[in-house]
Amino acid sequence: MDYFLMFISAIFVNNILLAQYLGNCPYLGCSKEKGVSIGMGFAVVFVAVMATAFTFIIQKYILVPYDLGYLQTIVFILVIAGLVQFVEMFLKRMVPPLYKSLGIFLPLITTNCAVLGIAILVQRKEYDFATAVFYSFAAGMGFMLALVLMAGIRERLAIARVPKAFEGTAIGLVMAGLMSLAFFAFKGMIA
Amino acid sequence: MSDPRFHVSVSPHLRDTATIGSIMWTVSAALAPQLVLAAWIFGPRVLLLAAVSVGSCVLCEAAMQRGLGKKVTVRDGSAVLTGLLLAYVLPPGVPLTLPFWGGVFAMCIAKHLFGGLGANFFNPALIARAFLAVGFPVAMTTAWIAPFAWHGAADAVSTATPLYLLKHYGAAAMFQQYGAHAEALRHFFLGIRPGCVGETSTLLLLLGGLVLIWRRIITWHIPAAMLGTAALLAWVFGGETLFTGDPLLHLVTGGMFLGAFFMATDYVTSPSQPRAKLLYGVGAGALTMLIRFKGGYPEGVCYAILLMNCLNPVIENAFRPKRFAAPLPKPEPKPAAKPEAKPAPDASQKDGEGRK
Numbered sequence: 001m002d003y004f005l006m007f008i009s010a011i012f013v014n015n016i017l018l019a020q021y022l023g024n025c026p027y028l029g030c031s032k033e034k035g036v037s038i039g040m041g042f043a044v045v046f047v048a049v050m051a052t053a054f055t056f057i058i059q060k061y062i063l064v065p066y067d068l069g070y071l072q073t074i075v076f077i078l079v080i081a082g083l084v085q086f087v088e089m090f091l092k093r094m095v096p097p098l099y100k101s102l103g104i105f106l107p108l109i110t111t112n113c114a115v116l117g118i119a120i121l122v123q124r125k126e127y128d129f130a131t132a133v134f135y136s137f138a139a140g141m142g143f144m145l146a147l148v149l150m151a152g153i154r155e156r157l158a159i160a161r162v163p164k165a166f167e168g169t170a171i172g173l174v175m176a177g178l179m180s181l182a183f184f185a186f187k188g189m190i191a
Numbered sequence: 192m193s194d195p196r197f198h199v200s201v202s203p204h205l206r207d208t209a210t211i212g213s214i215m216w217t218v219s220a221a222l223a224p225q226l227v228l229a230a231w232i233f234g235p236r237v238l239l240l241a242a243v244s245v246g247s248c249v250l251c252e253a254a255m256q257r258g259l260g261k262k263v264t265v266r267d268g269s270a271v272l273t274g275l276l277l278a279y280v281l282p283p284g285v286p287l288t289l290p291f292w293g294g295v296f297a298m299c300i301a302k303h304l305f306g307g308l309g310a311n312f313f314n315p316a317l318i319a320r321a322f323l324a325v326g327f328p329v330a331m332t333t334a335w336i337a338p339f340a341w342h343g344a345a346d347a348v349s350t351a352t353p354l355y356l357l358k359h360y361g362a363a364a365m366f367q368q369y370g371a372h373a374e375a376l377r378h379f380f381l382g383i384r385p386g387c388v389g390e391t392s393t394l395l396l397l398l399g400g401l402v403l404i405w406r407r408i409i410t411w412h413i414p415a416a417m418l419g420t421a422a423l424l425a426w427v428f429g430g431e432t433l434f435t436g437d438p439l440l441h442l443v444t445g446g447m448f449l450g451a452f453f454m455a456t457d458y459v460t461s462p463s464q465p466r467a468k469l470l471y472g473v474g475a476g477a478l479t480m481l482i483r484f485k486g487g488y489p490e491g492v493c494y495a496i497l498l499m500n501c502l503n504p505v506i507e508n509a510f511r512p513k514r515f516a517a518p519l520p521k522p523e524p525k526p527a528a529k530p531e532a533k534p535a536p537d538a539s540q541k542d543g544e545g546r547k
Contacts, residue, residue: 034508152504153312160306163259174304178313181321182501185478185494188487 003134009189010138016114017146018176018183023114027147028172030105032158037151039098040105041144045137047087048115051080052136055119056129076119081110114143149179211308214408215268219275221399222453226275228395229388233283234341237388243287245274247294255303269308273297276316279389279449280493281323284334289327293319313500314460317493324493335385350385353444354489362437379443390446400452412465414451416472417479418442424480441483450475450492460500467510475499 016022023044030040055076063069088106091099099106109115118139122132153175162171229237252270256263265271277293297315305311324331337350353375356365369375369384378384382392390396403409422438429436441447446454455461455475462471475495482491 149501149505152508153501155508156312156504157305160310162306162310163304166304171304174300175312178301178318179501181318181325182313182494182497184321184325185482185488185491185498186486189482189485 003131006131006135007138007141010135011142011145012183013186013189015142015146015183015186016117016139017143018180019186020117021180022117023112023143024173024176026105026108026112026114027150027176028169029108031147031150031154031172034148034151034155035101036105037147038144039102041140041147043087043102043106043109044112044114044143045140047080047084047109047112048118048136048140048143049133050083050087051076051115052119052122053129053133054079054083056122056132059123072120072123073116076116077110080115080119084110114139146179150175153179209408210267211269212267215272217406217408218403218453219268219272221402222272222275222279222389224395224399225279225382225389225392225449228382228392229283232338232383232391233336233388236341237278237283239287240281240283240285240290240388241275241278244278244281244290244294245271247291248274248277248298251295251298252303255299256307259303261307264308267308270298273302273315276314276389276453277319279453280316280320280387280446282331282334282386283336283388285327285330289323289330292326293323296322309459311459312503313497314454314457317454317497317500320493321497337385338383352385352489353379354483357440357444358483358489362440376439376443379440384444386444387446387449390449393443393448396448396452400448403452403456409452409456410465410468412468413455413461413472413475416469417451417455417476418447420473420476421447421480424477428480428484441480445483445490446492447479450479450496454492455496455499460503462503462507462510464507464510464512467506470510471499471503471506474502 010016014020017024017027026040026044031037058075058079059072063072063075068075084107088099091102091106118136121139122135125135127135150172154172157171157175166174226237226241248270249265253263253265256265274290274294274297277297278290281290281293293316297319301313301315301318302308302311320331335350335352340350351368353365353369356368366372366375369378380393382395384391400409400414404411404414422442425438425441426436427434429438429441451472455472462468475492478495478498479491482488482494486494488494
């Protein structure tokens with residue numbers, strides 16, 4: 001498959017957030033400020049790529065040969081959690097400033113359904129290893145794009161007179177729905 | 192000013208007689224000729240369509256403002272304008288429930304949930320159209336009426352829009368239906384073609400847009416950038432080979448002029464700095480052509496503008512104007528050794544000193 005098309009497809013057409021509705025919790029939780037959203041975006045890209053690479057190998061050489069497919073979800077989550085823990089320890093030891101700026105969001109990636117979603121999606125689409133890793137990178141970038149757009153919007157939302165009942169998460173969800181409507185633009189662009 | 196002596200007042204000192212009402216009603220007036228033309232081409236049904244749409248928008252705005260305990264401001268014409276624009280982006284043959292629900296969505300969800308006039312992120316009429324396109328896909332893509340069909344038969348004759356033919360059957364099939372190249376372009380320019388209620392006549396929309404520029408309601412940046420980019424891309428990528436496309440064809444079909452002059456220039460959802468406006472227009476034009484050439488829809492103006500609406504806060508932030516003031520005093524370098532040792536009281540004291 002053409003890598004460029006795949007990149008465009010993963011970012012715009014099948015945006016992991018706005019077209020496949022995965023990873024909504026960090027989308028709402030980490031989009032209050034642009035700096036935080038960029039940090040979160042990069043963290044997700046990194047973890048997604050690593051997790052996809054590891055889970056791909058595990059799936060291919062352990063789960064499939066021993067017929068353990070039903071353990072996929074739990075094993076993948078375990079791998080992602082272990083990876084996040086590893087990344088956290090590494091950053092804490094080697095790059096303390098980055099570790100500090102990511103704060104609580106780093107461990108929270110463990111429960112990010114976008115990361116698990118990417119790892120499972122590449123299995124379902126039966127990509128080869130290089131394509132799978134590339135796809136996870138592109139999907140992570142798509143996640144970051146949606147997050148940064150949302151952060152820009154929410155910085156303005158903070159000064160809007162939103163009805164009391166809709167303040168905070170509620171209006172964020174409405175906004176996510178409307179953005180997803182706008183992203184219908186790319187429907188049917190690349191199969 | 193009646194008083195010739197010096198006038199002492201607090202800022203702002205630049206004043207203008209324009210009000211929200213005057214702007215909204217002027218834009219509505221600039222749009223009106225197209226509605227008359229549409230009524231003549233597609234039949235009086237479109238007037239009913241526009242009436243339902245405007246009525247729904249006005250009612251919902253009033254209801255939302257009353258319900259939220261705000262001042263009811265339907266007289267300023269912004270709801271009327273949204274209703275008019277919503278009717279303009281619908282196919283003329285749709286059932287009357289569509290403009291009604293579109294108006295409800297535009298006003299209640301896209302506008303008033305976000306805080307009312309000036310706080311919405313998406314153009315209400317366009318996001319309502321996107322909503323209707325998802326909710327009523329058949330009506331929104333097939334309810335076209337052939338020009339002057341209502342003079343003859345009692346029922347509307349459905350047909351296909353030029354862009355639909357262009358996308359699915361190629362340029363040859365389109366010109367076969369609409370006459371030779373020059374004749375077809377003339378008809379498209381004058382507005383005698385199937386299409387949405389308010390997008391048909393390039394001529395009338397262009398005149399309306401020029402009136403808006405002349406009245407200084409909009410500036411030339413967004414329309415010029417959007418139309419220019421679209422024409423350039425149509426020329427480069429529109430043909431069988433590179434640089435053989437037909438830019439004029441892509442400008443006079445679809446909702447290009449309606450979008451460029453009346454939708455993309457919406458104050459609330461577009462940037463305010465000239466350079467940011469140019470970027471916004473270029474983006475809208477490029478996305479339009481991307482969707483027309485590569486996307487799943489024959490027409491992309493609506494979605495292109497919605498996507499640029501998404502990007503608008505980021506663009507606006509990137510093009511902040513320079514401050515014309517003394518530079519802020521630099522924050523004093525913090526002692527690097529103890530970043531966590533009670534920074535709060537320290538910092539506030541220093542701030543206080545700095546301002547003295």
